[in-house]
Amino acid sequence: MNIHTKAVHSGDRKRAGGHVPxxxxxxxxxxxxxxxxxxxxxxxGGWEQGYCYARHDNPSTGALEExxxxxxxxxxxLACASGMAALHTAILSALTxxxxxxxxxxAMYGATVGLLMNVFEPAGVSVRFAGICDLKALRAVxxxxxxxCIVMESxxxxxxxxxxxxxxxxxx
Ligand SMILES: Cc1ncc(COP(=O)(O)O)c(C=O)c1O
Numbered sequence: 001m002n003i004h005t006k007a008v009h010s011g012d013r014k015r016a017g018g019h020v021p022x023x024x025x026x027x028x029x030x031x032x033x034x035x036x037x038x039x040x041x042x043x044x045g046g047w048e049q050g051y052c053y054a055r056h057d058n059p060s061t062g063a064l065e066e067x068x069x070x071x072x073x074x075x076x077x078l079a080c081a082s083g084m085a086a087l088h089t090a091i092l093s094a095l096t097x098x099x100x101x102x103x104x105x106x107a108m109y110g111a112t113v114g115l116l117m118n119v120f121e122p123a124g125v126s127v128r129f130a131g132i133c134d135l136k137a138l139r140a141v142x143x144x145x146x147x148x149c150i151v152m153e154s155x156x157x158x159x160x161x162x163x164x165x166x167x168x169x170x171x172x
Contacts, residue, residue, distance in 0.1 A: 024063045030054040084111055091120065091149060098148030100125045103141055105132045105152035112153060 001009070032051050034040040043050035051058050061079040069077040080086035091102070104116055106129040116127045130141040132152055142150065 024060070027054070027059045029058070083109075084115065087112055087115060087151075088119075091115075091151060094149035095125065099146060101145060101147045102127045103138075103145050103147040103150050104129050106130055107132075108151070108153050112151070116151065 042048040
């Protein structure tokens, strides 16, 4: 083996060890070894469980999704590379088969407001902002607007945070 081949192939990354890491390791590889191209094809096609390309999924994001799902008591979770990607994906998914109408909290992260006003509104989605601290008033807005989804955020740097301190997220 020449030095270039060694540099690529030496090391323990293909060796299944008996060691179990104490914390979940971060997988930085973009692709994975399989026994055959046929198996890789099955994995990429979703016919067989496994990872084929990091941007689709990988063990690190899989672990994060599993953890968030357990913490939130949900059915599934999807990890995204950024907060705005997560918001965009969540809103698009929510509106897939519902009214193209949103009721949104009137105090949110600026880029979220921008996403609603500069991306969703021009795409034909109606957006109505409402306070989320007065639950009776919020219920009335939702009853009137019949939105496809309700958007609100809680975050340490969101101006809505102080509101959340006074509003029970689960009640809202
Ligand atoms: C409440 C809230 N929403 C959305 C974002 C956007 O997240 P990102 O910068 O990862 O796209 C942030 C970022 O700080 C945030 O605090």
